[in-house]
Amino acid sequence: MREINAQDITAVVKKLCMEANYFLPEDIQDKICKACDAEPWPLAQSILGVIKENYEISLDNAVPICQDTGMACVFLDIGQEVHVNGNIADAVNEGVRQGYVEGCLRKSVVKDPLDRVNTKDNTPAMIYYNIVPGDTFDIMVAPKGFGSENMSQIKMLKPSDGLQGVKDFVIKCVEDAGPNPCPPIVVGVGIGGTFDKAAYLAKKALMRSTDERNANPFYADLEKELLEKINALGLGPQGVGGLTTALCVNIETLPTHIAGLPVAVNINCHVTRHKHASL
Amino acid sequence: MVKHITTPLTYEKVKDLKCGDNVMISGVIYTSRDAAHKRLVEAHERGEELPYDVKDTIVYYVGPAPAQPGQVIGSAGPTTSYRMDAYSPTMIRLGQRGMLGKGKRSPEVIAAMKEVGAVYFGAIGGAGALLSKCIKKAEVIAYDDLGAEALRRLEVENLPAFVIIDSEGNNLYEIGRKEYLEFANK
Structure with missing residues (x-):
């Protein structure tokens, strides 16, 4: 022992x-930089530039x-x-x-x-x-900041709602949230389990590096497809229009009951923070 | 082009501001968020005098982080504005001319803005470290027990923001998105 x-x-x-709270994870920094380079809408690009400048101030000065x-x-x-x-x-x-x-x-x-x-x-x-x-x-x-936590949702879908039902619900959550959760966002999706476990999975999904896709190729593809669909919504950084609405979609799943298809969406802002250590 | 605004924010200044304008705010502004708004509106309903004269003021929806040694204030970006929607029509009709936050507003807030001529500014959410540098002086003037949610008087210089909703009710969240999608789907 x-x-x-x-x-x-x-x-x-x-x-x-x-x-x-002081140091943004490197994968998120990298995603913001790449989004800034790829953003075709001038106002959106200037906002991403400010977001970058902000986390650099924090890195240099150890401030939140x-x-x-x-x-x-x-x-x-x-x-x-x-x-x-x-x-x-x-x-x-x-x-x-x-x-x-x-x-x-x-x-x-x-x-x-x-x-x-x-x-x-x-x-x-x-x-x-x-x-x-x-x-x-x-x-x-x-x-976990609550501007984005407040925009999270959970729904007990029917098995007949299937894959399309899951996709529609995730997109609806992002659409409903609009400018409120400080886009560009990171989207954590939990599918399966029970009512509470789906929500837990969605939160766990936000802990995974944005460089790492789901190990199951089916869900890895779904993550990519949902990210594309979210970034076709046009909400953009801060919701004022643009390409970059989300930086990443992470999905986690669990087995579930024959009667159910729980789906939870936990939204995080561009300040997606987590830091790990082993004892 | 950037429009420089100095408080007090009069009716005439508001009428010059249009949805999508890039602005820099300077002068005295006041902070309050959920708990302070509840107290302000309840105090008004009891017929009490408010802790400051709200006429032609700008409110900043913010709960700053504590100052580190040598700082005026800690990180201080906007919080989500819709949580103040229940109180804003009252504050606007009392003379509050500008609101600085982020995110959507209710039809009731927008109606009050159009009725008296008020404006809703958006600052960049999550850019708290950068925005705190525009704050040159900060003091708690009421509700000290609320900690981060206390009512503060701030002196700001060139605080960057956008006009999200102007006094005619034009909304950047709707117009900006529509224009981008027209461009993207061309």
């Missing part, structure tokens, strides 16, 4: 919260790319041969607290959804636990 101290989890989560430094989504892949000395959830939340307070990140969490009093330290984190074979302990911190 491998032993890990809870304090080590706190230190890593703190660092990941800060770095994720966006003021919405998100709700801290923390994905833990915990090897079943690992024993943690201490409380894992407390350790993660302490890391979020330290990262957001010391890193001058915005505190955007309210304790109760209706009473709405700010917790002032951005806790609690949304923690996703996954038990895996072996003795590894992997942490992914993904600060």
Whole structure:
């Protein structure tokens, strides 16, 4: 049994919260640069240029790319041969607290959804636990902004709706969102499972590199087709018209029930942030 | 061509602004978002005086990140405006002449804008690090307990934005997209 101290989890989560908010992942930087070069509409191209300039300021100065430094989504892949000395959830939340307070990140969490009093330290984190074979302990911190989170949707399609139903729903979500989620967006799609698992898959899809396609060629092709269709909508960067509405579509799937076809679409803005570390 | 705007934003200045105009905003503007809007409108409904005179002002929908040492303010880009739609018609009729945010507005907001002559500006969402550099001074003037959502008075210089919806109701989200698609499908 491998032993890990809870304090080590706190230190890593703190660092990941800060770095994720300051430094845009390289694959997203690359997608924005390529989109800027390929964008034929002058206003859209100038907006992509500003977006590029903005993340460069953050890279150079270690300041948040966006003021919405998100709700801290923390994905833990915990090897079943690992024993943690201490409380894992407390350790993660302490890391979020330290990262957001010391890193001058915005505190955007309210304790109760209706009473709405700010917790002032951005806790609690949304923690996703996954038990895996072996003795590894992997942490992914993904600060999720709510401008884009609010534009996400889920639908329980019928099996007879089939592939066309899935495509139509994904396009409808992007169309409904319009300029609101800060396009160019990254689109996470979860297909199958149950109501809640489809939503989880859609969020997980946003954690995958935009350089990596689904391992199943059928879904890899669907990702490409949906990206083309979304970029034919004409919404463009910030929704003011243009080619670049989305940078990437990532799909994740699970087996599902004979009666169902759940589809969830989790939208992320051009500040798609996630940072990973292993203990 | 860039149009330079200095606050106060009078009726005459608004009438000169057209959908799609590239603008640079300078002068004093005020921040408020969800929670502060709720308080402002509730205070007005109780007949109380508001924490500032809203006549001919621009509101910036923003909840800034905290300032790092040496900064005036942390990252400070626009938040999505539709969440203020429930409150904006009241604020517009009280004299608020400009709104700075991002994203769609409701027909009720646009109707109020046309009725009194108000304008909706869009700043680039997600460009908070860059936009914060245009803010030269920031102070909380009300609702300090709301943290990032507190009501702030900002002094800004050449803050870049677009006219999304002008006082005639012309909308860049509709017109810009239509023009691009005509170009793309030619």
